[in-house]
Amino acid sequence: MSLTLAIIKPDAVAAGNAGRIVAHLEQGGFTLRAIRMTRLTEAQAGEFYAVHRERPFYGELVEFMTSGPCIPMVLEAADAVPALREAIGSTDPAEAAEGTVRKLYAESKGRNAIHASDSDENAAREISFFFSESDRISTAG
Numbered sequence: 001m002s003l004t005l006a007i008i009k010p011d012a013v014a015a016g017n018a019g020r021i022v023a024h025l026e027q028g029g030f031t032l033r034a035i036r037m038t039r040l041t042e043a044q045a046g047e048f049y050a051v052h053r054e055r056p057f058y059g060e061l062v063e064f065m066t067s068g069p070c071i072p073m074v075l076e077a078a079d080a081v082p083a084l085r086e087a088i089g090s091t092d093p094a095e096a097a098e099g100t101v102r103k104l105y106a107e108s109k110g111r112n113a114i115h116a117s118d119s120d121e122n123a124a125r126e127i128s129f130f131f132s133e134s135d136r137i138s139t140a141g
Helices: 010-014 018-027 042-048 058-065 080-088 101-105 120-130
Strands: 002-008 031-035 071-077 114-116
Touching: 002 018, 002 080, 002 120, 010 018, 010 058, 018 031, 018 071, 018 080, 018 101, 042 058, 042 120, 071 080, 080 101, 080 114, 080 120, 101 114
Parallel strands: none
Antiparallel strands: 002 071, 002 114, 031 071
8 A cells, every 4th residue: 555645626615626626546446545635835835846937837826726725635555556547537528538637526637636646655745745754644553
């Protein structure tokens, strides 16, 4: 079992889909290990998405992620990173597979309902960005 980070983005929170997304992921075999609602500041969103700083969409992404509350969460599953990326679907909901989070809840490629870590290394960094060790609930003893 491994951990990954997901963030229910401001568009999905505003649309009232957060609970449905969490339920969808739990029904898909993920176990929730930590969750919170927060509103990112521009500095926090800039730091979190710093890897994209040179990309043309960076400013728009930071603006979007600070536009309302979001819900970061730590999820556990076998091969959690690739499993979550499969469960959420393509960045563009028009290209996402049927039954994926983005096919069901995303508005567009830019307002795509959910973020998911893209590697185990980034998952560890991203989880630590939002949650301390003591925030994460473990099944171990």
